[in-house]
Amino acid sequence: MAWSVIMFQRAKAAISSSVAALLVLTACAPNSVSTPGAETDTTPAPAVSVETKDGLLAQVAAVRAEHDLVALGAVIASSQDGILDLAVDGFRANDDANPVQISDRWHLGSNTKALTALLYGQLVERGNASWGATLPDLFPEIAETMDPVWHNITIEDLFAHRTGMRQMGGFWLNARRNDDRPVTEQRRDIAHTTLSAPPSKSPGEYDYNNLNYIIAGAAIERILADHEDLPNSWEEAMQSLLFDQLPEPDARTAFGYGPPPQGLVGHRSILGAFPTPVGRGKTADNPAILGPAGTLHATLQGHAILALEFLRPDSALVPEHLRAHLFTPYPDEESIYAMGWGVIDHDRFGRIYRHSGSNTMWFSIIVIAPDLDRVIIVNSNIFNDRVQTAANEIARTALNDALAERPDE
16 A cells, blocks of 8 residues: 555645545645744743664654755654654754754644544543534534534534535635634634534535634633633643643643744745745744644654553543544544544554644644554654655654564464
């Protein structure tokens, strides 16, 4: 099976005709308009004590040079042994001689989506929410004025991109550039406005769309508001209910929102070349309203430690029954998407859960291969065709290595 890339465009979610391809999903299409950055976490990135092996470091350096990337980083981990290997190569910015550090943070784009679904799952575990909740259940204050077509749409439909919601465009994003209202208010208003009109497409059909996750985020915030013992916003709940629950202290402070506040800088690629640093201002990320759909940043180590919770059989954060719900293709086994995860059945690697993200200035892929007990994450601070090829090379090699190490059955 070839390890090729399938891009899901914001305006048109299109799947390649090659059934042999593995799945890659981007947070925002390459032609989306970048708007004000999300609220950033100014906590310094934690120190990382991982020693990189020559194998991954040599590959990351060679692949970065071959594809002429600004910076490239990768981490490989297993539930049995933790971080197996971590390596970075390149520079924090194209016009800066400072080399990237293993403690630097990378923008995750749409790899945020699986964690938003996990956050809702945590609310279910606490008895504050339920799977199968419909949009009237999630937004009871507008149930009577909601368009009737939405009445049977569930939280799972939001997480699996099967609502028929309209696609957001550049004008929509730009309109939020100068919106200074609290982000929770913005998300609530876009949910109310969207649900007052009928879907623009057919509910039930797969159509990858960031708006699904913005409205899921608004639903989460609606639940939070009903419980005095819970945080007020999606951002605060992610930290409190997910990141603060991680087993390693460094991982708990490894996440933030919007462009990283220091260290690595994202880049625009002009005509596939000429990488231009975007800085850390308003145009360095999409607006904060998109948070649940894709504004997280994290260290490689922190992201891997969180991802390992999806593999650990004794995980308190992702217990087996919750993992099964988040990983199950929706609405049936014929689907290519679960709750924030692309699903691929590979003839050699087994079932793989995979996602990628880009705000058009960064690129990140994550692969979870339960049969091989592997988490693989590859990140770069630029987005173009070359970085996708590079990331897939490293991920493919890591999976092949894991397969070779598996005892003969």
